[in-house]
Amino acid sequence: MLPDKKRVILVVGPTAVGKTRFAIELAKNIGGEIISADSRYLYRGMDVGTAKPTPEELNTIPHYMINVADPDEVWSLAAYQNETVRLINEILDKGKFPIIVGGTGQYIRALTEGWQVPEMVPNTALRNVLMDWGYQIGAGELHRKLAVLDTIAADFIDASNIRRTIRALEVIFTTGKRFSELRVKDGPAYDYWIIGLIMPRKELFARADERVDVMLKGGLVSEVKGLLDRGYNPLLPSMSAIGYKEVVLYLEGKITLDEARQLIIKNTHQFIRRQANWFKPTDSRIHWYQMDPYPLEIALRDLADKELGNT
RNA sequence: GCCGAGAUAGCUCAGUUGGUAGAGCACACGACUGAAAAUUGUGGGGUCGCCAGUCCGAUCCUGGCUCUCGGCA
Numbered sequence: 001m002l003p004d005k006k007r008v009i010l011v012v013g014p015t016a017v018g019k020t021r022f023a024i025e026l027a028k029n030i031g032g033e034i035i036s037a038d039s040r041y042l043y044r045g046m047d048v049g050t051a052k053p054t055p056e057e058l059n060t061i062p063h064y065m066i067n068v069a070d071p072d073e074v075w076s077l078a079a080y081q082n083e084t085v086r087l088i089n090e091i092l093d094k095g096k097f098p099i100i101v102g103g104t105g106q107y108i109r110a111l112t113e114g115w116q117v118p119e120m121v122p123n124t125a126l127r128n129v130l131m132d133w134g135y136q137i138g139a140g141e142l143h144r145k146l147a148v149l150d151t152i153a154a155d156f157i158d159a160s161n162i163r164r165t166i167r168a169l170e171v172i173f174t175t176g177k178r179f180s181e182l183r184v185k186d187g188p189a190y191d192y193w194i195i196g197l198i199m200p201r202k203e204l205f206a207r208a209d210e211r212v213d214v215m216l217k218g219g220l221v222s223e224v225k226g227l228l229d230r231g232y233n234p235l236l237p238s239m240s241a242i243g244y245k246e247v248v249l250y251l252e253g254k255i256t257l258d259e260a261r262q263l264i265i266k267n268t269h270q271f272i273r274r275q276a277n278w279f280k281p282t283d284s285r286i287h288w289y290q291m292d293p294y295p296l297e298i299a300l301r302d303l304a305d306k307e308l309g310n311t
Numbered sequence: 312g313c314c315g316a317g318a319u320a321g322c323u324c325a326g327u328u329g330g331u332a333g334a335g336c337a338c339a340c341g342a343c344u345g346a347a348a349a350u351u352g353u354g355g356g357g358u359c360g361c362c363a364g365u366c367c368g369a370u371c372c373u374g375g376c377u378c379u380c381g382g383c384a
Contacts, residue, residue, distance in 0.1 A: 015348075038348090039346090039347060039348070039349085040348055049348095050348080074345095074346065075345090075346085076345035076346070076347095077344065077345055077346090077347075078344085078345035079345065080345090081344095081345090103348080104347065104348080105343095105347080106343075106344080106347050106349095107347080109343095109344090110344065113344095115344050116344075117344050117345055118344065118345070119345085120345065121345065122345060122346075127346095156342070156343075157342080157343075157351090158342060158343085158350090158351050158352050159351095159352085160350095160351065160352075161342080161343080161350055161351040161352080162350080162351090163346075163349075163350045163351080164342090164343065164350065164351075167344090167345080167346090171344095171345090179344090182344080183344050184344080185344085236346095237346045237347090237349070238346095240346080240347095240348070240349060241348050241349095242348045243348085244348090245348090266336075266337090267348080268348085269337090269338095271348055273338095273339085273340085274347090274348085274349095275348090276340090277340090277341065277342075277343085278343095278347095
């Protein structure tokens with residue numbers, strides 16, 4: 001099978017479903033290189049708690065967008081998108097298949113739907129001002145201010161979602177344009193083939209729970225302690241990752257280790273549910289595969305059929 | 312056996328000066344355009360332990376019973 005002109009493959013699905021292994025095997029079979037679409041793999045030194053691929057796994061197939069930033073660097077959707085589009089072209093130029101793998105639904109969607117993210121770099125000072133304002137008058141009232149300036153944006157941002165409200169106001173105040181107008185969808189720039197991996201939620205939860213214990217035994221606490229010792233602020237976006245924020249609470253003596261474990265499990269379940277909002281079973285663009293029996297062969301066959309134009 | 316406390320959603324518990332009930336978690340579903348493993352919205356679910364009494368009306372008051380927990384024997 002030869003690489004198509006603009007074919008890009010994606011492997012999506014909830015955390016702990018088994019994307020990493022599947023993608024590597026897929027890449028080996030079709031001559032692909034892997035671009036991570038996981039907002040937590042970006043950071044160096046955050047390995048155990050993010051279930052990052054092992055160094056051996058990273059060596060078998062070229063991987064990108066992993067370990068590209070220190071934990072105190074702030075990444076974003078737009079930055080991710082820009083960098084990834086560049087990498088896709090690079091891999092295509094080499095005559096290989098780009099395989100985008102990850103569980104960060106927003107990153108995936110932005111790519112597959114061709115989002116034009118508003119050109120407006122976050123303005124921390126402005127955000128802080130808006131945040132203070134929001135706390136004074138209340139999230140609902142701040143949202144009402146937004147409604148005056150941009151009815152459409154106010155419509156798709158929940159009234160109590162102060163963070164989204166602030167971003168919209170930030171963009172409006174800085175650009176003088178409506179946030180809703182800048183929120184453009186260009187449609188897919190490549191011929192995306194989206195593979196969705198899924199398993200019954202109960203099993204998924206069980207796997208995720210097991211993984212939490214593996215992480216704790218595998219040195220999650222000392223990893224977090226190391227990050228704090230190196231001076232990384234627990235309030236950094238990177239440190240808001242599941243597994244990290246809870247262990248920070250434990251290290252600060254606010255909760256016990258067992259409470260931290262329970263919290264991580266709880267937050268992971270909620271995360272899996274939220275991920276399902278981006279990857280829906282009803283989404284006709286996604287080719288869904290149950291993980292049992294292992295779907296590599298079928299997925300390869302479906303892909304081959306697609307290449308031959310039979311689909 | 313005696314004394315005390317308790318029995319309310321799947322779990323932990325709050326509550327009703329008597330007018331058939333709530334919160335967190337769990338579970339399910341949704342939003343999202345430069346913080347996204349973030350932030351955020353909605354929903355289903357209860358014969359309020361059992362029986363009797365008082366009352367227009369009992370989950371709440373009274374009596375009995377069953378069970379649980381703690382203390383004493």
